[in-house]
Amino acid sequence: MFDHAEADPTLDPATFDRLEKPLRTELVLQQYQLLERRDRAILLVIAGIDGAGKGATINLLNEWLDPRHVRTLAFGQPTHDQQKYPALWRYWRALPERGKIGVVFGSWYAPLLRRAYAGRLTDQELLTAAERLRRFEALLAAEGVVVVKLWYHLSREAQQARCERLDADPDTAWQVTPADRRVVKRFTRIRRGAERVLRATDHVMAPWHVVPSADERCRIATTAQQLQAALTEPLPVVPPVDTFAPAPDRLSQLDDSTKLDKPTYQQELLHWQGRLSRAVRTPQFQSRALVLVFEGDDAAGKGGTIRRITHALDVRQYRIIPVGVPTDEERARPYLWRFWRHAPRLGEVRIFDRSWYGRVLIERVEKLVSEAQWRRAYDEIVEFEREWVEHGAIMLKFWLAITQEEQLKRFHDRERSPFKRFKLTDDDWRNRELNPQYRAATSDMLEYTDHAHAPWHIVATDSKRRARIDVLRTLVERLEAETSPRG
Amino acid sequence: MFDHAEADPTLDPATFDRLEKPLRTELVLQQYQLLERRDRAILLVIAGIDGAGKGATINLLNEWLDPRHVRTLAFGQPTHDQQKYPALWRYWRALPERGKIGVVFGSWYAPLLRRAYAGRLTDQELLTAAERLRRFEALLAAEGVVVVKLWYHLSREAQQARCERLDADPDTAWQVTPADRRVVKRFTRIRRGAERVLRATDHVMAPWHVVPSADERCRIATTAQQLQAALTEPLPVVPPVDTFAPAPDRLSQLDDSTKLDKPTYQQELLHWQGRLSRAVRTPQFQSRALVLVFEGDDAAGKGGTIRRITHALDVRQYRIIPVGVPTDEERARPYLWRFWRHAPRLGEVRIFDRSWYGRVLIERVEKLVSEAQWRRAYDEIVEFEREWVEHGAIMLKFWLAITQEEQLKRFHDRERSPFKRFKLTDDDWRNRELNPQYRAATSDMLEYTDHAHAPWHIVATDSKRRARIDVLRTLVERLEAETSPRG
Numbered sequence: 016m017f018d019h020a021e022a023d024p025t026l027d028p029a030t031f032d033r034l035e036k037p038l039r040t041e042l043v044l045q046q047y048q049l050l051e052r053r054d055r056a057i058l059l060v061i062a063g064i065d066g067a068g069k070g071a072t073i074n075l076l077n078e079w080l081d082p083r084h085v086r087t088l089a090f091g092q093p094t095h096d097q098q099k100y101p102a103l104w105r106y107w108r109a110l111p112e113r114g115k116i117g118v119v120f121g122s123w124y125a126p127l128l129r130r131a132y133a134g135r136l137t138d139q140e141l142l143t144a145a146e147r148l149r150r151f152e153a154l155l156a157a158e159g160v161v162v163v164k165l166w167y168h169l170s171r172e173a174q175q176a177r178c179e180r181l182d183a184d185p186d187t188a189w190q191v192t193p194a195d196r197r198v199v200k201r202f203t204r205i206r207r208g209a210e211r212v213l214r215a216t217d218h219v220m221a222p223w224h225v226v227p228s229a230d231e232r233c234r235i236a237t238t239a240q241q242l243q244a245a246l247t248e249p250l251p252v253v254p255p256v257d258t259f260a261p262a263p264d265r266l267s268q269l270d271d272s273t274k275l276d277k278p279t280y281q282q283e284l285l286h287w288q289g290r291l292s293r294a295v296r297t298p299q300f301q302s303r304a305l306v307l308v309f310e311g312d313d314a315a316g317k318g319g320t321i322r323r324i325t326h327a328l329d330v331r332q333y334r335i336i337p338v339g340v341p342t343d344e345e346r347a348r349p350y351l352w353r354f355w356r357h358a359p360r361l362g363e364v365r366i367f368d369r370s371w372y373g374r375v376l377i378e379r380v381e382k383l384v385s386e387a388q389w390r391r392a393y394d395e396i397v398e399f400e401r402e403w404v405e406h407g408a409i410m411l412k413f414w415l416a417i418t419q420e421e422q423l424k425r426f427h428d429r430e431r432s433p434f435k436r437f438k439l440t441d442d443d444w445r446n447r448e449l450n451p452q453y454r455a456a457t458s459d460m461l462e463y464t465d466h467a468h469a470p471w472h473i474v475a476t477d478s479k480r481r482a483r484i485d486v487l488r489t490l491v492e493r494l495e496a497e498t499s500p501r502g
Numbered sequence: 503m504f505d506h507a508e509a510d511p512t513l514d515p516a517t518f519d520r521l522e523k524p525l526r527t528e529l530v531l532q533q534y535q536l537l538e539r540r541d542r543a544i545l546l547v548i549a550g551i552d553g554a555g556k557g558a559t560i561n562l563l564n565e566w567l568d569p570r571h572v573r574t575l576a577f578g579q580p581t582h583d584q585q586k587y588p589a590l591w592r593y594w595r596a597l598p599e600r601g602k603i604g605v606v607f608g609s610w611y612a613p614l615l616r617r618a619y620a621g622r623l624t625d626q627e628l629l630t631a632a633e634r635l636r637r638f639e640a641l642l643a644a645e646g647v648v649v650v651k652l653w654y655h656l657s658r659e660a661q662q663a664r665c666e667r668l669d670a671d672p673d674t675a676w677q678v679t680p681a682d683r684r685v686v687k688r689f690t691r692i693r694r695g696a697e698r699v700l701r702a703t704d705h706v707m708a709p710w711h712v713v714p715s716a717d718e719r720c721r722i723a724t725t726a727q728q729l730q731a732a733l734t735e736p737l738p739v740v741p742p743v744d745t746f747a748p749a750p751d752r753l754s755q756l757d758d759s760t761k762l763d764k765p766t767y768q769q770e771l772l773h774w775q776g777r778l779s780r781a782v783r784t785p786q787f788q789s790r791a792l793v794l795v796f797e798g799d800d801a802a803g804k805g806g807t808i809r810r811i812t813h814a815l816d817v818r819q820y821r822i823i824p825v826g827v828p829t830d831e832e833r834a835r836p837y838l839w840r841f842w843r844h845a846p847r848l849g850e851v852r853i854f855d856r857s858w859y860g861r862v863l864i865e866r867v868e869k870l871v872s873e874a875q876w877r878r879a880y881d882e883i884v885e886f887e888r889e890w891v892e893h894g895a896i897m898l899k900f901w902l903a904i905t906q907e908e909q910l911k912r913f914h915d916r917e918r919s920p921f922k923r924f925k926l927t928d929d930d931w932r933n934r935e936l937n938p939q940y941r942a943a944t945s946d947m948l949e950y951t952d953h954a955h956a957p958w959h960i961v962a963t964d965s966k967r968r969a970r971i972d973v974l975r976t977l978v979e980r981l982e983a984e985t986s987p988r989g
Contacts, residue, residue: 039921047924073817074809081924082805083824083855091818096583120817186772189779189814285673292676318569322561327676330560330607331578337570343830368570434526437534437568 020168023229063167066195067228107355112347131208158349173229262462287487288327299498304359311415333364410469507655510716550654553682594842599834618695645836649708660716749949774974775814786985791846798902820851
C-alpha cells in the first residue's frame with residue numbers, strides 16, 4: 016500500500032512547471048463552477064505521517080483556490096463539552112454547504128489511528144469502527160458530499176532528513192513539532208497501524224489515496240489532481256436498496272376504547288410527572304440523555320402531550336425542537352444535518368415535535384424525494400439513531416394515532432374555536448384525503464425503523480387523557496429502568 | 503417598585519373569563535401576523551422571585567401560542583467550554599430570527615442578580631454592568647429585536663403559602679425546588695437585591711414590567727397583555743446619533759517607498775513566523791485569544807498576508823472567517839449576529855478576511871443601509887469589540903492600503919494570469935470608480951473605531967514584502983507584550 020510512496024518518487028522541475036499552470040487554472044475554474052452548480056460539497060480529508068507536509072498542503076490549497084470558499088475544519092482532542100455529545104456530532108456540525116470545499120484536519124480517523132499506533136486496537140474494534148465510518152461516509156456521498164481521503168506518506172529516511180534539515184536552523188526549527196520527532200523513532204509501528212486502518216476503511220464510496228510526499232512538487236501535483244477529480248467526476252452511484260415488501264397495516268388493531276375519568280387522570284398525571292421529575296435528576300441520568308420523538312396524525316395531540324412532559328422538567332434541562340420547513344443553510348447540506356444540530360447533550364432532554372421521519376412520511380407521500388432516497392432513508396435513520404443511543408441517549412419514539420372520526424370531530428372543534436382555528440390549515444384537510452398513502456408510509460416506517468435501541472410506541476389518542484398517561488408511563492418506566500443505580 | 507405586586511392583587515374569575523378568549527385569539531392571530539411581517543423578533547425575558555410561577559408561564563405560552571414558532575432559551579451556569587467565550591456569546595448565539603418569539607430563562611440578568619442577592623455587588627459594578635446591558639439591549643432593539651423584561655413578583659406570605667400547599671402533597675412536592683424554599687428565608691435580601699438591579703437596568707429601549715404573581719389569573723393576564731403589546735406596538739424609536747464631522751483623510755500620508763529585497767524578506771519572514779509560533783504556544787496565551795481583522799483595498803494582498811500568518815500556526819488553533827454575502831439565517835437577525843457566531847475562544851486565533859466593517863464601508867457606499875444605520879454602527883462596533891477584548895481577546899485591525907497606480911498594475915496582472923483572472927470581477931473595477939467614496943468611508947471608519955483596546959494599523963502594501971513583514975512584526979510585538987509572563 017505504501018511501497019510506491021516510500022520509494023519517495025520525485026517530479027522533475029520541468030514537468031512540474033509544465034503541469035502547474037494548467038492545473039491551477041483548471042482548479043480555480045472548477046471551483047467557481049462548483050459554486051455555480053452547487054451539486055456537491057467536497058470534504059478533503061488530510062491525513063498521513065507527521066512531517067509529510069500536511070500543514071503546507073493547506074497553505075497551498077488556500078493559495079491556489081479562492082480561499083473564501085474553502086473552509087479548514089481542524090479537530091483536536093474533544094473538549095470536555097464536546098465529549099457530552101455523540102462522537103460524530105462535531106464533524107456533522109462542521110459540514111460545508113454544497114458549492115464549498117472543506118479541508119479536514121484531525122478527522123474522524125484520528126482517534127482510530129492513535130489507538131492503532133499504540134497497538135491498542137483489536138481486529139474486532141477496528142471492524143466495528145470501520146463499518147460505522149463506512150456508513151457515515153456512504154451517507155455523505157449519497158447526499159452529495161464527496162469525501163476524498165488523502166494519506167501523505169514518505170519513507171522513514173526522507174521524514175528524518177526533512178526534520179533534521181529544518182531543525183538545524185533556529186529560524187525554521189519551530190516547523191518541526193514533537194509529533195514529527197516521534198515519527199522517526201516509531202516509524203514501523205505507525206506505518207503498520209496506518210496500513211491496518213486504511214485497508215479497513217477503504218471503500219468505493221470514499222477510497223483512500225496515498226500521496227507521495229518526500230518531494231514537494233510530487234505532493235502538490237498529486238493533491239491537486241485528486242481535488243480536480245473530486246470536483247469534476249460524476250457523483251458516486253449510490254447502490255440501490257434491496258426492495259422491501261410493504262409492511263402490514265399496524266394501525267388497525269389499536270385499542271382506543273378505554274377512557275380515563277378526570278379525577279383519576281389528574282391523580283395519575285401528578286404521579287407520573289413526579290416520577291419523571293425525579294428520574295431526570297438522578298446522578299445516573301447525568302451520563303445519559305433523553306430523546307423523545309413525536310410523530311402522528313394531525314390533531315392527535317402532540318403539543319398537549321409534550322406540555323404534560325415538560326411541565327415536570329427544569330426548563331434549563333430540555334429543549335423542544337419543532338420540525339418544519341428547513342432553512343437555506345439546512346437545505347444546502349445532507350438531510351440529517353439539521354437534526355445533528357440538535358444532538359442530545361448528556362444530562363439533557365431533547366423533544367422532537369416531528370422529526371427526521373418527515374423524509375419517509377410527508378416527503379415520500381408528497382413526492383418531494385425520489386423513491387431511492389426515501390427507501391435508503393430507513394437504514395440511514397436507524398444508523399443515525401444508533402449513533403445517539405450508543406453515546407448514552409435513551410430514545411423513545413411515539414406515534415400518536417387517531418381514528419378518522421375523532422380527527423374530523425377535532426378539526427370541526429378547531430374551526431369553531433377563535434384561538435384554535437389557526438391550528439387548522441388547508442394542509443390538514445389535504446392530508447386527510449391522502450390518509451391511505453400516509454397510512455401505508457406509516458406502516459412501512461414502523462416496520463423498518465423499529466429497533467431495540469429506539470423502539471416505536473404506538474399510542475391511541477381518541478381518549479386524550481388515556482393517551483397522555485400512556486406516554487408518560489411508557490417514558491418513565493423506561494427511564495427508571497435505564498437509570499436505576501444498578502442498571 | 504414592588505408595592506403593587508406585593509399587595510397580591512387578584513383577578514376575579516368572571517373578569518378573567520371575559521378576558522381570556524379575546525386575548526388568546528388576539529395573541530395567536532398576532533403571532534401569525536408577526537410570522538408574515540417578519541419585522542421583528544420578540545425576546546421575552548422571564549425573571550422574578552423563585553416560586554412565582556415562571557415555569558408555569560412557559561407552559562402557558564406554549565399552550566396559547568403556536569409552539570412551533572416559540573423557542574425557549576434557557577441558560578444555567580456557564581459550562582467549562584462556554585466560559586471560554588465572551589459572556590454575551592451564548593445569548594447572541596440563541597437569538598431567534600425575525601418572525602419568531604424567544605422566551606428567555608436565566609437571562610443575562612441571572613449572574614448580576616445572584617451577586618446582588620448575596621450582597622456582593624458594589625454600586626460601581628452595578629453601574630458598569632447596567633451600562634453594558636443597556637447597550638446590548640438597545641442594539642437588539644435598534645435591529646428589530648423587541649426585548650420585553652418581565653419580573654414575576656409576589657409577597658413573602660403568598661410565596662410561602664404556595665410552597666407549603668404544594669409541599670403538603672407528595673404528588674406535588676416535586677414542584678417546589680430548593681430555590682423556592684430558600685426564598686422564604688431570604689425574602690428581604692432578595693427583594694432588595696432585585697430592586698437595585700431592576701432600577702439600574704430599566705431603560706426606555708427595554709423597560710422592566712413587574713407582574714403580580716400570587717394570583718394565577720392575574721399573572722396570566724398581565725403576561726399576555728405584555729406580550730401582545732410587544733407584538734403590536736410600533737418598534738422603539740432609535741435615538742439619532744450625534745452628527746459627526748467627516749474625518750480627515752488618513753490615507754494620503756502613507757509611506758510606501760521602502761522596499762525589501764528577497765533574501766532579507768525571507769530571513770525576516772522566518773524570524774517573525776518563528777516568534778509568532780512560540781507566542782501562541784505560551785501558557786499565558788491559553789487565557790487569551792487573538793483576533794485579527796483584515797480590511798483594505800482590492801488587490802492589496804489580504805490573502806497573501808493571511809497565509810504568511812497561518813503558516814506559523816497549528817491548523818487546530820486558528821480559523822479564517824471569510825466574510826461575504828450573509829445567509830438567510832444571518833439576514834434574519836441583527837447585523838452583528840453573524841460575527842458573534844465566530845466569537846474567539848480562549849487559546850485560539852480568529853482571522854477575519856473582511857469583517858463587521860462591511861457595514862460602514864461597502865454597505866454605506868452602496869447605500870445598502872440607511873444613514874442612521876451606518877452612523878450608529880461605529881459605536882455599536884466599538885462596543886462589540888470591547889466585549890471580546892474584555893474577555894481576553896487581543897484584537898488587531900489592519901487596513902491594507904494600496905496606491906491607485908499599483909492597484910491598476912495588479913488588476914492588469916490578474917487579467918493576464920489564467921489562474922488569477924478569476925479573482926478579478928466587475929465589482930473590482932466598479933469599486934475603483936467609487937474610490938473617493940470608499941476613501942471617505944475608510945477615513946471615517948479609521949477615525950471613529952480606532953480605540954486603545956482594538957487599534958487600527960494602516961499598512962502601505964505597494965511593496966508586498968515590506969507589508970507582510972510590517973503586519974507580522976506589529977502582530978508579534980503586541981502579542982508578546984500582552985502575553986509576557988509578567989504582563
